Amino acid sequence: MRILWITPGFAANEHDFNCIPPMQLLAKELLWRGVDLQIVALEYPFQAMPYRWHGATVFPCNGQNRRWLKPRTIWRAMRFCRAITFRKLATFGKFETADVSAIHSFWLGWASGVGEKVSRRRGVPHFTTLMGQDVLPENRKFLRGFSPERAARLVVVSDFQNNIFEKNTGLRAAHVIPWGMNGVEISTAVPAERTLDVLGVGSLIPVKNWEKWLRVIALATQTFPHLRAELIGGGPERGKLERLAHQLGLSENVRIVGDLPRPEVLARMRDAKVLLHTADFESFGYVLAEAAGNSCRVVSTAVGIAPTLGVVAENEKSLAKLVVGGLGMLDDGRPFVPFTMEETAAAYLRLYGKK
Numbered sequence: 001m002r003i004l005w006i007t008p009g010f011a012a013n014e015h016d017f018n019c020i021p022p023m024q025l026l027a028k029e030l031l032w033r034g035v036d037l038q039i040v041a042l043e044y045p046f047q048a049m050p051y052r053w054h055g056a057t058v059f060p061c062n063g064q065n066r067r068w069l070k071p072r073t074i075w076r077a078m079r080f081c082r083a084i085t086f087r088k089l090a091t092f093g094k095f096e097t098a099d100v101s102a103i104h105s106f107w108l109g110w111a112s113g114v115g116e117k118v119s120r121r122r123g124v125p126h127f128t129t130l131m132g133q134d135v136l137p138e139n140r141k142f143l144r145g146f147s148p149e150r151a152a153r154l155v156v157v158s159d160f161q162n163n164i165f166e167k168n169t170g171l172r173a174a175h176v177i178p179w180g181m182n183g184v185e186i187s188t189a190v191p192a193e194r195t196l197d198v199l200g201v202g203s204l205i206p207v208k209n210w211e212k213w214l215r216v217i218a219l220a221t222q223t224f225p226h227l228r229a230e231l232i233g234g235g236p237e238r239g240k241l242e243r244l245a246h247q248l249g250l251s252e253n254v255r256i257v258g259d260l261p262r263p264e265v266l267a268r269m270r271d272a273k274v275l276l277h278t279a280d281f282e283s284f285g286y287v288l289a290e291a292a293g294n295s296c297r298v299v300s301t302a303v304g305i306a307p308t309l310g311v312v313a314e315n316e317k318s319l320a321k322l323v324v325g326g327l328g329m330l331d332d333g334r335p336f337v338p339f340t341m342e343e344t345a346a347a348y349l350r351l352y353g354k355k
Contacts, residue, residue, distance in 0.1 A: 002036040003352060004084050006077065006105040006115050009044035010058055017262035022179040022286050023106065029345035031055045040080045042073050042111055077114045085122040100124050102352040108134040108142045127351055129155040130173060132283045135165040146171055157284040158305050177347045178305065179286050180339035187270055187294040187335045197228045197327055199272035199296065201265055201287045204235030211244055212278040212316060218248040219320035224327060227253050232268065234259040269294040274326040278319065279303055292336040297326040308338055
């Protein structure tokens, strides 16, 4: 079975762990099950030559997230898709022939637009996974004009995301397929003593609302004055957050460490008592699943999958109370994994038409 993926970005090499981790884990699971996976990446990586990734072939269009390069990016994407779906794909000097069973695009945007066009021209089924903020009104360019037929070929990653999609379009996606955890990444042992009290993980961008995170930490220090917290992630808000931490008197409590390789992030989760997440919006929140799967208590705003994985609240005082409660609880060291990547892959294979 050959499957064509179309995505804005994909891992640049086999050591690029931080680029959309759940997509990488799903790709590995499908490859392990014998799927011939061909991936067209519109914007990232910033290179033009096809390459192999754990047995999959990746065709980068090198769009570099530049608007003025969009016509060239789409032209390259269509050219790659045409070669793949015409069954005359030449990669690394080798010709392969196989029918494409399905086209699968990620995010409701240019990737899904390319997928629709290729689907109509080649008569191949096309499905789109809605990944995040693409269900919000700001994405009106791609949200408008939706039909029930198109909604029947959409996948959401949580009921929360589907509710937001329905609010903004009047339609619901037909399929809900949550991201699962990879079995080898589920914690089987935790430290006898956790050295970190509270952890935050994510890009330092406005939608993650790390200012609220810092204010919640400040409230929690009223009960635990020596609380130790870390914020892992990079982004444009770092300077502002460092200044706010200083203003709140958290210089001795909070360390903002920047980006870390994903294996190190998972290790920090195993060393932390509580993961605090204060985002204004998450479609799923894979970081929440990673934390729960590594026996870290989840305290979060009520976004994405958070209500299933931990305790939730909206205002800072309530969140701080939940953090304090989590720090005071005995550690049972048991991971919580509601979904596995094996289940996710099996659901997508059924969608693709493989029994």
